Amino acid sequence: MTRLIASVALAVMAASAAATGLESLEAFVKNAKSGRAEFTQTVTAPPRDGQAARAKVSSGSFEFQRPGRFRFDYKKPFVQSIVADGETLWLYDADLSQVTQRQQAQALGSTPAALVAAAPDLRALQADFALENQPERDGLQWVKATPKNKDGQLQSVQVGFQGDALAALEILDSFGQRSVLRFGKVEVNPALPASTFQFKVPSGADLIRQ
Incomplete structure (x- = not known):
């Protein structure tokens, strides 16, 4: 992933090479009030019944504006959109011709979107996540975010930065599925x-309200 969420993926305020992942996250949340980028997402499910794990790759565009507004538009291989307008979270699946509508305050909370796009400051993130620095790898500084609410489907998120620029997200859910x-x-x-x-x-x- 190049300089970034590059967000939820996007602050390119150059930090010193010695900056930790947590320092980069703090600078990103503080300085990147809006952003846009392209993304590639690779989802790998855990292996089953002795079969090798299979990966699915998708791509699209991402935009955000703090606090609480963001948009993921998946373009390949299927058209899907996830839009947060500040009050409502919309999920649109073009193939199914189906829209799911949820209250944003209940849907976000401890999610990757809250980490990179929704939270107004680091204190708001620390209310929902335990944050800790991780070793540098792939030329990026990393911070691990573990939800304090253990009832959700998210196990952890690692956020990678190049300087203060968000470059990568690695998401692990409670079912062992990894999304990068x-x-x-x-x-x-x-x-x-x-x-x-x-x-x-x-x-x-079709509109489904939850």
Whole structure:
């Protein structure tokens, strides 16, 4: 993943080479008020019945504006969108022609999106996550975030930074599934129109409210 969420993936305020992952996260949350990038996501499920683990790769674009607004648009291999407008979280699956609507405050909390896009400051993150530095690898500084709420599906998230720029997310859920996002073509603090985070249910799509 190049300089970044490069977010949820995006602050490119150059830090010293000695900066820790936690210091980079703090700078990122403080300085990156908005951003956009492209991403590649690789999801690997744990092996079953002696079979090798299989990986699924998808790609798309990501935009965010603090606090609480973000948008993931998956373009390949299937069209999907995840949009948070500050009050409502929308999940759209074009293949199923289905939209799921949830209250954002209940849906985010201890999620990767809260780490890179939703939280207004580090203190807000520390209310939901235990944060600890990790050893440098792949030329990135890492911080591990473990949800304090043990009832969710998220086991941990590791966030990788290049300087203060978010470069990678490694997400492990409670089922042993690992999701790795790499960010590229990052823009930090672009002017994003309000329409970026508005979602309109497509004509003919089924709407499910949760």
